[in-house]
Amino acid sequence: DTGVSQDPRHKITKRGQNVTFRCDPISEHNRLYWYRQTLGQGPEFLTYFQNEAQLEKSRLLSDRFSAERPKGSFSTLEIQRTEQGDSAMYLCASSFGLIEETQYFGPGTRLLVL
Amino acid sequence: SQQGEEDPQALSIQEGENATMNCSYKTSINNLQWYRQNSGRGLVHLILIRSNEREKHSGRLRVTLDTSKKSSSLLITASRAADTASYFCATALTDDYKLSFGAGTTVTVRA
16 A cells, blocks of 8 residues: 555554654655544644645644654654643645645544543 | 634535535635535535636536636536535645635525
8 A cells, every 4th residue: 555654543642642653655765744633623734844844833732742854754743731622633645746746645644632 | 723614614505406505715726626525424526626617517517716806616416416515615725735614505406
């Protein structure tokens, strides 16, 4: 399977704990995006990378959130000191940048903060 | 805030019927994309239409784009039970790559 993969698929944590999610994009894609989706809503943009450079962050991304994409391959999204309001589906997508604008999404990581 | 807005919020049709949903947006776009999402899963890309295009087809899907009205429509012909899902439109602004999604249309196809 050469699609976007995310790990874990589900995460249950207690308030105050740190969590980290991983996204592996389609191998030749240079752009990688993170979105967050809450129940009954469409995804909302969080941040994106072109290769290893983080080019834009949404105001939704508080200081407790950090994302990295070392070496321009996989990416991690870490949430520190989780809050109940962080409960959501975290979606990763990748695209081939200027050549192909279509964003291909992974299956998502569903986070529940108790 | 979300740029796109789908209408209706929910749609229930009989298998074999056509389903039409609309998307309106607020600012000039580079392209508009339609996605499908089955319950609790990731998004599947359906069609991308660029701002200089007016209509695109893919199998049983037809997408139109009217940039003067800032609106798009997605038509699913001869619907099947497997088309039951939420459908989202997403816009990419000029010189921008992130997508802005609407809240989606939930389509239920009854057998």
